[in-house]
Amino acid sequence: DSGVTQTPKHLITATGQRVTLRCSPRSGDLSVYWYQQSLDQGLQFLIQYYNGEERAKGNILERFSAQQFPDLHSELNLSSLELGDSALYFCASSRGPGGATDTQYFGPGTRLTVL
Amino acid sequence: AQSVTQPDIHITVSEGASLELRCNYSYGATPYLFWYVQSPGQGLQLLLKYFSGDTLVQGIKGFEAEFKRSQSSFNLRKPSVHWSDAAEYFCAVGAQRGGADGLTFGKGTHLIIQP
Numbered sequence: 493d494s495g496v497t498q499t500p501k502h503l504i505t506a507t508g509q510r511v512t513l514r515c516s517p518r519s520g521d522l523s524v525y526w527y528q529q530s531l532d533q534g535l536q537f538l539i540q541y542y543n544g545e546e547r548a549k550g551n552i553l554e555r556f557s558a559q560q561f562p563d564l565h566s567e568l569n570l571s572s573l574e575l576g577d578s579a580l581y582f583c584a585s586s587r588g589p590g591g592a593t594d595t596q597y598f599g600p601g602t603r604l605t606v607l
Numbered sequence: 608a609q610s611v612t613q614p615d616i617h618i619t620v621s622e623g624a625s626l627e628l629r630c631n632y633s634y635g636a637t638p639y640l641f642w643y644v645q646s647p648g649q650g651l652q653l654l655l656k657y658f659s660g661d662t663l664v665q666g667i668k669g670f671e672a673e674f675k676r677s678q679s680s681f682n683l684r685k686p687s688v689h690w691s692d693a694a695e696y697f698c699a700v701g702a703q704r705g706g707a708d709g710l711t712f713g714k715g716t717h718l719i720i721q722p
Contacts, residue, residue, distance in 0.1 A: 538709075
């Protein structure tokens with residue numbers, strides 16, 4: 493158990509809908525990262541927040557957005573969902589603002605199925 | 608841009624035999640390198656990481672990896688595998704400064720253990 497929690501574990505929805513994925517980092521961690529894991533694209537970095545501020549952006553679609561709240565939990569919002577958004581979404585957290593020396597600990601993931 | 612290649616999609620090893628999983632990276636400077644393992648239904652667990660110094664890195668669960676700059680490789684090894692090692696293994700490279708790019712992962716190698 494990494495100490496990173498994600499809810500829900502599974503989510504099934506329809507195309508065009510909007511969903512919110514939630515992540516609570518390990519106690520004391522200030523950074524939260526979001527990754528998408530799909531069969532065709534593999535594991536891709538989406539976005540990072542550090543202490544409430546966006547720190548880095550990866551391959552995140554405009555239909556997706558995220559935020560980190562004062563209590564440091566984070567939410568990933570996915571809107572206008574398409575079939576291709578079906579994937580496993582991971583959250584990771586780290587102590588500091590990032591950098592490879594700042595080890596990322598991953599949560600169990602949320603499996604999103606878009607029908 | 609940085610990239611990671613794991614040439615083997617699947618590897619089958621007999622229990623008790625030795626294991627080597629290949630990883631090649633592309634990065635403009637000295638990379639920070641990681642190996643993660645993902646068991647079915649689980650998040651990613653960090654096995655080991657390389658930042659600098661000794662090119663042979665020891666990790667958890669009896670794994671080790673060797674950084675070879677001349678070959679741009681960071682292969683993962685274990686002298687004797689156990690059935691519980693069956694999982695998906697991911698090699699990743701991190702940005703050297705600031706973590707602004709998140710982690711870049713390879714496509715993964717699926718390890719199958721034969722009894």
